[in-house]
C-alpha cells in the first residue's frame with residue numbers, strides 16, 4: 576500500500592464517523608493523555624491545533640492552560656522554511672492560516688525547541704513501530720527532525736488509524752507513543 580492510497584482511505588474513514596462517535600473517542604483519548612506521566616511531567620507542551628475531523632486538541636489546550644502549563648502551536652511559514660512554534664494563551668488569539676487551520680499571528684512569541692518537553696503529533700495513519708503518515712507536506716518530518724532527541728513525541732489518533740505497516744522513507748520521523756481511544760501503544 577502506498578502513502579497516497581493510505582491517506583485517501585483514512586480521510587474517508589474519518590469522514591464516516593459521526594460527531595457523537597468522534598466526541599466519545601476524543602474524550603477517551605484526552606483522558607488517557609491527561610492521566611499519562613508524559614502529560615503530568617510536562618511544563619511546555621507543543622501541540623497541533625485540530626482541524627475538521629482530526630482528534631480534538633482544543634480541550635487539551637484549554638485543560639493544559641488551566642493546569643498551568645505553557646502551550647505552543649504551529650505557525651506555517653512556507654513550504655521551504657516549514658513551521659515554527661509560538662506560545663498561545665488560548666484559542667481566542669488564533670486565526671485561520673495555511674489550509675484554514677487555526678494558527679497564531681505574526682506577533683506571537685516564538686517558542687524555543689529546547690524548552691518543549693512534550694510534543695503532540697497529528698497524523699493520518701500510524702503503525703505500532705511508530706511509523707507515521709501525515710498530509711504529505713513534510714512539515715512535521717522537518718519540525719520533528721530539528722527537535723532535541725529526548726523530547727517525547729506522542730501521537731494522538733483514532734484506533735482505526737493504526738495499520739499493520741507504514742511505508743517509511745529516510746526523511747520520515749517516528750513517534751515514541753500513540754494514544755488512541757482504545758489504548759496506548761509504546762513504539
Ligand SMILES: Nc1ncnc2c1ncn2[C@@H]1O[C@H](COP(=O)(O)OP(=O)(O)OP(=O)(O)O)[C@@H](O)[C@H]1O
Nearest residue numbers: 707708709710711712713714715716717720746747
Ligand atoms: N526534513 C525534511 N527536509 C526537507 N524535505 C522534507 C523533509 N521531510 C520531508 N520532506 C519532503 O516533504 C515531502 C512530503 O513528505 P511525506 O510524504 O513524508 O509527508 P508527511 O509525513 O505525510 O507529511 P507531514 O510531515 O507534514 O505530516 C516529501 O517530498 C519529502 O521529501
Ligand SMILES: [Mg+2]
Nearest residue numbers: 709716747748
Ligand atoms: Mg513523512
